[in-house]
Amino acid sequence: MDRQRPQRPGRRTAAVLAAVGALLAAGLAATPAATAAEPNLITNPGFEDGLTGWAVNSGNPTDGATLSPTGDAHSGTGAVLVTGRRTTGSGPAQDLAGKVHAGRTYTISARVKYENPDSPATKQFFVTMHYGGSTYTNLGTGTVPRGQWGLLQGTFTIPAGQDVTTPRVFVETPWVADPAAAPATHLMDFKVDDVVLREFVPSTTIEVLAKNPGEGNPLISHKFGADGNAFVHGGRVYVYMTNDTQVYNPGPDGTSPTNTYGGINTITVISSDDLVNWTDHGEIPVAGPNGLAKYASQSWAPAVESRVVGGVEKFFLYFANNGAATGVLVGDSPLGPWRDERGSLLITAQTPGASDGRNWLFDPGVFVDDDGQGYLYFGGGGNDGSNSAENTNHPKSTRVIKLGDDMISTEGAAQTIDAPLVFEAGHVFKRGGKYYYSYSSNFGFGGPIDPNGPPTGAIAYLMADDPMGPWTPETYAGVIFKNPGVYFGAGGNNHQSVFEFNGDYYFTYHAQTVNRRITGGATQGFRSPHIAKLEFNADGTIKEVLGTFDGVEQVRRLDPYREIEAETIAWQQGLATKRLTAPNDVPDLALHDVDNGDWTSLSSVDFGTGATGVSARVRPLVAGAGVQVRLDDRTGPVVATIPVDGPAGEWTEVGTDLDGVSGVHDVYFTFVGPDGRDLVEVDSWRFTAPSLRVDGAADTRCAGRNVKLTVRVTNDDSVPVDFAVDTPYGAKSLGGVKPGQSRAHPFTVHSPTLPAGVATVTATAKVDGRDVSVGLQVPYEARSCR
Numbered sequence: 001m002d003r004q005r006p007q008r009p010g011r012r013t014a015a016v017l018a019a020v021g022a023l024l025a026a027g028l029a030a031t032p033a034a035t036a037a038e039p040n041l042i043t044n045p046g047f048e049d050g051l052t053g054w055a056v057n058s059g060n061p062t063d064g065a066t067l068s069p070t071g072d073a074h075s076g077t078g079a080v081l082v083t084g085r086r087t088t089g090s091g092p093a094q095d096l097a098g099k100v101h102a103g104r105t106y107t108i109s110a111r112v113k114y115e116n117p118d119s120p121a122t123k124q125f126f127v128t129m130h131y132g133g134s135t136y137t138n139l140g141t142g143t144v145p146r147g148q149w150g151l152l153q154g155t156f157t158i159p160a161g162q163d164v165t166t167p168r169v170f171v172e173t174p175w176v177a178d179p180a181a182a183p184a185t186h187l188m189d190f191k192v193d194d195v196v197l198r199e200f201v202p203s204t205t206i207e208v209l210a211k212n213p214g215e216g217n218p219l220i221s222h223k224f225g226a227d228g229n230a231f232v233h234g235g236r237v238y239v240y241m242t243n244d245t246q247v248y249n250p251g252p253d254g255t256s257p258t259n260t261y262g263g264i265n266t267i268t269v270i271s272s273d274d275l276v277n278w279t280d281h282g283e284i285p286v287a288g289p290n291g292l293a294k295y296a297s298q299s300w301a302p303a304v305e306s307r308v309v310g311g312v313e314k315f316f317l318y319f320a321n322n323g324a325a326t327g328v329l330v331g332d333s334p335l336g337p338w339r340d341e342r343g344s345l346l347i348t349a350q351t352p353g354a355s356d357g358r359n360w361l362f363d364p365g366v367f368v369d370d371d372g373q374g375y376l377y378f379g380g381g382g383n384d385g386s387n388s389a390e391n392t393n394h395p396k397s398t399r400v401i402k403l404g405d406d407m408i409s410t411e412g413a414a415q416t417i418d419a420p421l422v423f424e425a426g427h428v429f430k431r432g433g434k435y436y437y438s439y440s441s442n443f444g445f446g447g448p449i450d451p452n453g454p455p456t457g458a459i460a461y462l463m464a465d466d467p468m469g470p471w472t473p474e475t476y477a478g479v480i481f482k483n484p485g486v487y488f489g490a491g492g493n494n495h496q497s498v499f500e501f502n503g504d505y506y507f508t509y510h511a512q513t514v515n516r517r518i519t520g521g522a523t524q525g526f527r528s529p530h531i532a533k534l535e536f537n538a539d540g541t542i543k544e545v546l547g548t549f550d551g552v553e554q555v556r557r558l559d560p561y562r563e564i565e566a567e568t569i570a571w572q573q574g575l576a577t578k579r580l581t582a583p584n585d586v587p588d589l590a591l592h593d594v595d596n597g598d599w600t601s602l603s604s605v606d607f608g609t610g611a612t613g614v615s616a617r618v619r620p621l622v623a624g625a626g627v628q629v630r631l632d633d634r635t636g637p638v639v640a641t642i643p644v645d646g647p648a649g650e651w652t653e654v655g656t657d658l659d660g661v662s663g664v665h666d667v668y669f670t671f672v673g674p675d676g677r678d679l680v681e682v683d684s685w686r687f688t689a690p691s692l693r694v695d696g697a698a699d700t701r702c703a704g705r706n707v708k709l710t711v712r713v714t715n716d717d718s719v720p721v722d723f724a725v726d727t728p729y730g731a732k733s734l735g736g737v738k739p740g741q742s743r744a745h746p747f748t749v750h751s752p753t754l755p756a757g758v759a760t761v762t763a764t765a766k767v768d769g770r771d772v773s774v775g776l777q778v779p780y781e782a783r784s785c786r
Helices: 011-025 389-393 513-519
Strands: 066-070 079-083 092-095 105-113 122-132 135-145 150-157 168-172 190-199 226-233 236-242 266-272 278-285 300-309 312-321 325-331 365-368 374-381 398-403 410-417 422-431 434-441 459-464 476-481 497-501 504-511 528-534 576-579 589-592 599-606 611-620 625-631 638-644 652-661 664-672 680-688 694-703 706-715 721-727 730-737 742-748 757-767 770-780
Touching: 105 122, 105 135, 105 168, 122 150, 168 190, 226 497, 226 504, 226 528, 236 300, 236 504, 278 576, 278 589, 300 365, 365 422, 374 410, 398 422, 422 497, 476 504, 513 528, 611 625, 611 638, 625 680, 638 652, 652 680, 694 757, 694 770, 706 721, 706 730, 706 757, 706 770, 721 742, 730 742
Parallel strands: 226 300
Antiparallel strands: 066 079, 079 190, 092 168, 105 150, 105 190, 122 135, 122 168, 135 150, 226 236, 236 266, 266 278, 300 312, 312 325, 365 374, 374 398, 374 422, 398 410, 422 434, 434 459, 459 476, 497 504, 504 528, 576 589, 589 680, 599 664, 611 652, 611 680, 625 638, 625 664, 694 706, 706 742, 721 730, 721 757, 757 770
């Protein structure tokens, strides 16, 4: 007889398996969560060293079997064959004393194969833990087809109070009272290979390909960001977002609990000057004990504007403190550093006209008119529980109020906005003398929905002649964007902004596209920023926007001949970013959690006539890593490999030559190195511009009793070159020297002797629209004319 205890998965394991089964039943692939590269706790996991570390399980006196090495392996050259089992628990076992700890979570997997033709067509197997005494727990399971290698897997947490003095893990078949009565069913021989036991360390790194090369949406795929508010300054678009990544906590099955937003108290920022390559600027610590506004608990739905106050341009970051209030921070640039100048929340229930006792006071939208007057739009909700048509279609829950000249105070009372079916996300922009108030419509408050208004869960808008409106149902102008579920198969709330860039208008929104690709179709409320072109009819009304993965056209090519922050990304897979500067300093980030095979890219890089090299500022973490450079496709030929050498843990510059890389290309950087190790952190990239092909020479001769020094310059390049010649005896500019030509200039020394020296020549030219220069040191010999 075997042990007197049932063999069944524990509650947690069963729940995990049920969740995975549900995904598979729905035709979706469960994606394992990202974990740190934790070591395998099993000794000799693939039996490549014979039976080292393994023995027959002996939990009961009746247990017994024979273990033999076999070359019939799932991988590698070795496996173990289990024969002559006397009990269902008589399988290969390994001692884990000192390797596992109470209260921690682990993942387990193993490969199993059985071949007895008299055995069932399929058989369930377990990986089981024996803690000692009568305490056993099934850690992982799988149903194995006869004659094939099957997979056993599971996730388990050792109870915090569990004694782990003598734990061991073993492989078995399900317990029955009398296995010897049907040995082909319960005591068949089987083989085991590739046993892996790792501690599970949660990671928010997104390992799946969540944004395909060529797509413009979502804007980023290495993290989440919701409620995007765009702000244009200095030729760049900055997008400020609710930091959904802060509450993203995937478990071992790759799925995070649903986003409740309650733990979000930072704002995440990205920017771009071309609308395709986006730079990650990390997070702003806004609320909570580590935030700048410690009196606030959350920070959602940011909005940013700038204004000159007291002769100095300042930047103002408005944020929602959950639904109860709105706050504001002040910064010195679009990226900070930020500070709390006000010392308290800006919009509360005590703000005149702000609250009717049931509307929310969140989702700030800020607008500064041409005369410098600032306005704040806020509010939402408003369900009074009456289920009436009036409350559903006209909750009158959003507001507008004037801001003081300091932008951190208000003037007068807030005015009510009566937007049809309004729910949240008020935002205003101006075009052609008209003001546009856009908002997210509600999903119904129980009453009948007016068919003349917007549909539920959409972005709608009003038009008026003044920032204060009046915003009434008569000014309703239509729908900008239907719910993202119409386009991406995952609905939910939405939040938008409109911005003008290079003479065109654009529209931001969010959708759960990255979340859906991580899980294979399911969503938990983690949102990603999207962008679309906004176009208008002749009468000023807005053409409806369609949600796509295409995004928008890249408005300018990327210049490679400058420092490019490595966290500037068009498309990537498997990477994360980390801040190198203090939380509220002007941010500097780097790529991290870089594993073998991870990659990143830049879109439409203009190399002109050709780059001669590529370099990176890196912090090597292991020996033997490198960065492969490819053009136009992430699996294209490698045009160069940057060796990641240098002292481990220290920042250093590395690089290599490039040859023949000219014109416009997408550039892919693929990281290679030892498996299972973090390879490197990367701060920046830089490509080397081609140098001008020019030459210089000097000679000396006598002109009567004086020496004459002549400096000659030659343009061997394909573009006109300007030369500046500087000697101790004078200087001369030789402009517009054509390709293939030479120019010379004599300098009279006014002395019968001239010591040997050097003339300095600086050559400059326009190459592919860029200013390129090169310096030459031209020596000359001593001369005496006495």
